[in-house]
Amino acid sequence: xxxxxxxxxxxxxxxxxxxxxxxxxxxxxxxxxxxxxxxxxxxxxxxxxxxxxxxxxxxxxxxxxxxxxxxxxxxxxxxxxxxxxxxxxxxxxxxxxxxxxxxxxxxxxxxxxxxxxxxxxxxxxxxxxxxxxxxxxxxxxxxxxxxxxxxxxxxxxxxxxxxxxxxxxxxxxxxxxxxxxxxxxxxxxxxxxxxxxxxxxxxxxxxxxxxxxxxxxxxxxxxxxxxxxxxxxxxxxxxxxxxxxxxxxxxxxxxxxxxxxxxxxxxxxxxxxxxxxxxxxxxxxxxxxxxxxxxxxxxxxxxxxxxxxxxxxxxxxxxxxxxxxxxxxxxxxxxxxxxxxxxxxxxxxxxxxxxxxxxxxxxxx
Amino acid sequence: xxxxxxxxxxxxxxxxxxxxxxxxxxxxxxxxxxxxxxxxxxxxxxxxxxxxxxxxxxxxxxxxxxxxxxxxxxxxxxxxxxxxxxxxxxxxxxxxxxxxxxxxxxxxxxxxxxxxxxxxxxxxxxxxxxxxxxxxxxxxxxxxxxxxxxxxxxxxxxxxxxxxxxxxxxxxxxxxxxxxxxxxxxxxxxxxxxxxxxxxxxxxxxxxxxxxxxxxxxxxxxxxxxxxxxxxxxxxxxxxxxxxxxxxxxxxxxxxxxxxxxxxxxxxxxxxxxxxxxxxxxxxxxxxxxxxxxxxxxxxxxxxxxxxxxxxxxxxxxxxxxxxxxxxxxxxxxxxxxxxxxxxxxxxxxxxxxxxxxxxxxxxxxxxxxxxxxxxxxxxxxxxxxxxxxxxxxxxxxxxxxxxxxxxxxxxxxxxxxxxxxxxxxxxxxxxxxxxxxxxxxxxxxxxxxxxxxxxxxxxxxxxxxxxxxxxxxxxxxxxxxxxxxxxxxxxxxxxxxxxxxxxxxxxxxxxxxxxxxxxxxxxxxxxxxxxxxxxxxx
Numbered sequence: 001x002x003x004x005x006x007x008x009x010x011x012x013x014x015x016x017x018x019x020x021x022x023x024x025x026x027x028x029x030x031x032x033x034x035x036x037x038x039x040x041x042x043x044x045x046x047x048x049x050x051x052x053x054x055x056x057x058x059x060x061x062x063x064x065x066x067x068x069x070x071x072x073x074x075x076x077x078x079x080x081x082x083x084x085x086x087x088x089x090x091x092x093x094x095x096x097x098x099x100x101x102x103x104x105x106x107x108x109x110x111x112x113x114x115x116x117x118x119x120x121x122x123x124x125x126x127x128x129x130x131x132x133x134x135x136x137x138x139x140x141x142x143x144x145x146x147x148x149x150x151x152x153x154x155x156x157x158x159x160x161x162x163x164x165x166x167x168x169x170x171x172x173x174x175x176x177x178x179x180x181x182x183x184x185x186x187x188x189x190x191x192x193x194x195x196x197x198x199x200x201x202x203x204x205x206x207x208x209x210x211x212x213x214x215x216x217x218x219x220x221x222x223x224x225x226x227x228x229x230x231x232x233x234x235x236x237x238x239x240x241x242x243x244x245x246x247x248x249x250x251x252x253x254x255x256x257x258x259x260x261x262x263x264x265x266x267x268x269x270x271x272x273x274x275x276x277x278x279x280x281x282x283x284x285x286x287x288x289x290x291x292x293x294x295x296x297x298x299x300x301x302x303x304x305x306x307x308x309x310x311x312x313x314x315x316x317x318x319x320x321x322x323x324x325x326x327x328x329x330x331x332x333x334x335x336x337x338x339x340x341x342x343x344x345x346x347x348x349x350x351x352x353x354x355x356x357x358x359x360x361x362x363x364x365x
Numbered sequence: 366x367x368x369x370x371x372x373x374x375x376x377x378x379x380x381x382x383x384x385x386x387x388x389x390x391x392x393x394x395x396x397x398x399x400x401x402x403x404x405x406x407x408x409x410x411x412x413x414x415x416x417x418x419x420x421x422x423x424x425x426x427x428x429x430x431x432x433x434x435x436x437x438x439x440x441x442x443x444x445x446x447x448x449x450x451x452x453x454x455x456x457x458x459x460x461x462x463x464x465x466x467x468x469x470x471x472x473x474x475x476x477x478x479x480x481x482x483x484x485x486x487x488x489x490x491x492x493x494x495x496x497x498x499x500x501x502x503x504x505x506x507x508x509x510x511x512x513x514x515x516x517x518x519x520x521x522x523x524x525x526x527x528x529x530x531x532x533x534x535x536x537x538x539x540x541x542x543x544x545x546x547x548x549x550x551x552x553x554x555x556x557x558x559x560x561x562x563x564x565x566x567x568x569x570x571x572x573x574x575x576x577x578x579x580x581x582x583x584x585x586x587x588x589x590x591x592x593x594x595x596x597x598x599x600x601x602x603x604x605x606x607x608x609x610x611x612x613x614x615x616x617x618x619x620x621x622x623x624x625x626x627x628x629x630x631x632x633x634x635x636x637x638x639x640x641x642x643x644x645x646x647x648x649x650x651x652x653x654x655x656x657x658x659x660x661x662x663x664x665x666x667x668x669x670x671x672x673x674x675x676x677x678x679x680x681x682x683x684x685x686x687x688x689x690x691x692x693x694x695x696x697x698x699x700x701x702x703x704x705x706x707x708x709x710x711x712x713x714x715x716x717x718x719x720x721x722x723x724x725x726x727x728x729x730x731x732x733x734x735x736x737x738x739x740x741x742x743x744x745x746x747x748x749x750x751x752x753x754x755x756x757x758x759x760x761x762x763x764x765x766x767x768x769x770x771x772x773x774x775x776x777x778x779x780x781x782x783x784x785x786x787x788x789x790x791x792x793x794x795x796x797x798x799x800x801x802x803x804x805x806x807x808x809x810x811x812x813x814x815x816x817x818x819x820x821x822x823x824x825x826x827x828x829x830x831x832x833x834x835x836x837x838x839x840x841x842x843x844x845x846x847x848x849x850x851x852x853x854x855x856x857x858x859x860x861x862x863x864x865x866x867x868x869x870x871x872x873x874x875x876x877x878x879x880x881x882x883x884x885x886x887x888x889x890x891x892x893x894x895x896x897x898x899x900x901x902x903x904x
Contacts, residue, residue, distance in 0.1 A: 022745065029732075040699060053643075059899065060645075060709050064648065073697070088738070155744065157673050157748070190818060
């Protein structure tokens with residue numbers, strides 16, 4: 001039943017944890033819609049025959065709607081529509097709020113490609129490799145214009161808006177390859193800005209993570225070359241810092257120094273103008289506005305973009321916003337650097353303990 | 366135009382033959398002539414936009430390059446959207462048919478500000494000229510939505526297109542003000558608000574939206590030009606601006622704008638249903654109030670375009686439920702039209718055929734809109750061909766069929782000649798078939814995940830795209846046949862007499878075509894515009 005109707009409606013496979021429920025609502029809504037349109041059309045045709053004009057017809061009786069009927073109709077329709085909304089909104093909220101402990105991947109969008117940075121410092125282009133059966137939280141940023149991250153088989157989509165940190169999540173239900181499409185028009189090659197989600201069994205994923213530490217440099221070199229090619233003159237993007245030596249953590253330290261982060265945040269646990277970065281990642285922080293949360297990659301990225309709205313309690317709000325000046329790559333590598341400062345003391349605090357991770361090197365080589 | 370001889374019963378000459386020089390048309394302040402000029406101009410725009418649409422569809426016959434390259438494709442879909450929305454859909458029914466009919470339905474001599482009315486037409490021409498001249502500069506590739514920061518950085522001719530739309534907005538505001546004042550001030554003594562023909566309610570509600578929402582469009586487009594040409598950075602995050610702010614501003618106008626496009630068509634349907642069923646509306650007030658309801662509540666739904674843009678989940682929820690409620694008003698109208706036919710005396714004429722097409726397509730298209738307000742579904746559908754199909758179901762299946770129904774219905778009023786029924790019905794059948802074959806596959810493409818504005822698409826989408834393209838040929842031949850037949854009838858059709866359909870609506874209580882002053886005697890308000898239970902002394 002499910003598969004037949006899904007096929008008739010052209011819906012793709014149901015590869016994520018939410019797809020089946022969303023499709024059930026889809027079927028309910030579309031079948032009601034078809035039924036409604038058919039009923040209206042058929043009643044109209046029936047009336048056209050039953051009350052067709054006959055010779056000599058001049059006058060018709062005056063018929064007025066019964067107010068109770070009208071009220072009943074309005075009430076019934078409102079109930080139906082609001083019912084759809086209640087189901088849809090519950091599912092929408094489920095889609096909007098990533099589960100705690102989800103595996104965080106930083107997504108960077110640009111004209112016209114996707115790149116992905118993993119918690120262990122691995123990176124990939126156009127290919128998002130994820131483990132099956134585990135919630136994946138995407139922390140997404142755009143370097144230029146608005147893009148839309150869409151995986152039809154997962155029924156998820158989120159715009160990636162420059163200057164914002166956009167968050168989406170999904171959980172792949174089985175291993176396979178699923179297409180990523182860009183849904184927000186982003187220029188000449190919008191329609192070729194595609195990618196793939198490769199969902200692997202957890203063991204295969206662990207192997208992939210280990211194997212992909214080596215090709216990282218190759219991937220970066222490839223990306224740097226690609227960026228050179230697509231930004232003639234480099235008038236909008238400063239690419240001079242994209243040296244291809246060093247791993248992301250070194251890059252993070254250098255980016256942090258270059259952007260002046262280290263003049264307020266210490267690496268050794270001492271309180272300074274801003275909170276120390278040592279042990280920050282994965283710890284609970286109390287914010288000035290009363291919220292209390294775990295400092296994860298999303299929170300740290302938000303802080304860089306909107307420090308006032310995410311200020312830690314007890315500190316003066318002197319940090320400037322880095323929206324627009326800090327590109328997603330730098331943001332991602334600074335987050336990696338902050339992560340490794342936490343792991344140096346307390347590996348247990350890391351949010352992704354089950355992942356096979358190699359020991360991080362702290363400090364320059 | 367070769368005007369028919371004046372109606373034999375009229376003492377004065379009809380507005381078509383009273384004066385026949387070029388300047389008597391170009392400098393006229395007669396709402397009827399201005400209405401006809403608006404109709405002619407918007408039809409030319411529709412023709413141009415339609416040709417562009419056909420090229421877009423032909424391009425999609427194959428997944429990769431077929432006839433144009435990516436950059437041209439992107440400029441063409443922008444052109445199609447801009448032309449169809451601002452040059453055709455928004456002015457066609459209100460400024461064309463509305464201009465012609467509003468004073469006639471109110472028993473007035475003209476609109477409240479006849480010269481402003483003429484100015485509105487020339488401002489429209491100016492805006493159209495600026496917009497289309499941008500074609501010569503290579504056009505622009507931002508889509509009709511002009512989303513920032515892309516529109517601020519696009520190397521194409523964004524500024525002239527946006528400036529043209531800005532000017533068109535001024536024309537739209539002028540017409541809106543004129544119609545509001547006309548409805549308030551020029552009703553004859555004895556005609557209360559609930560005695561007016563229902564089409565007037567549609568135009569009135571539309572005008573409210575035009576006057577309140579269009580300035581916001583002008584403001585946001587002006588800021589886009591400042592961003593694009595002078596790097597102000599209002600919407601550019603690199604300069605501290607906010608791209609999502611533009612989305613809010615744009616949709617604050619552009620969502621109500623879809624009601625600007627559909628409300629007048631609903632007004633046409635109300636008139637046609639009553640006349641050809643010879644029946645009073647099942648509930649006059651339900652239709653009148655629901656027009657106002659759509660106009661007012663429609664202002665509070667814009668955020669449903671931003672469900673995946675990152676606005677707060679609570680804001681999204683509120684916009685979602687309000688969007689569900691606005692659909693109830695449309696549903697009330699549909700049921701009331703159906704009920705109007707009950708125990709009527711239904712003549713299955715061409716305008717009535719379009720009413721049936723409208724009912725079916727509008728209910729299906731409208732309900733797919735309700736479906737999107739069930740928010741998790743919109744996450745999947747957002748920016749896919751599902752949205753394209755939904756929008757065209759309302760705008761082509763709704764507004765365009767409403768317009769064609771209205772043109773067949775009022776052709777005798779405008780020209781004094783009758784349309785050809787046989788050709789009209791064949792064209793209607795072609796339009797319905799072509800429409801379904803064009804746009805139903807697009808719903809399925811959207812379900813399957815094909816994004817909109819997509820030059821190059823994955824091969825698995827090809828079959829449905831080819832079907833849709835073939836449908837577009839049927840649809841366009843149906844539309845061409847309908848308009849060709851209308852044009853032929855306007856010059857060569859049989860004489861109609863003053864009230865060929867036996868309608869009770871007020872605009873039929875004068876000669877067809879009317880004299881320049883509209884009415885020879887003050888409009889007699891008895892019987893009412895929908896009172897088919899008593900003999901009409903005017904027949």
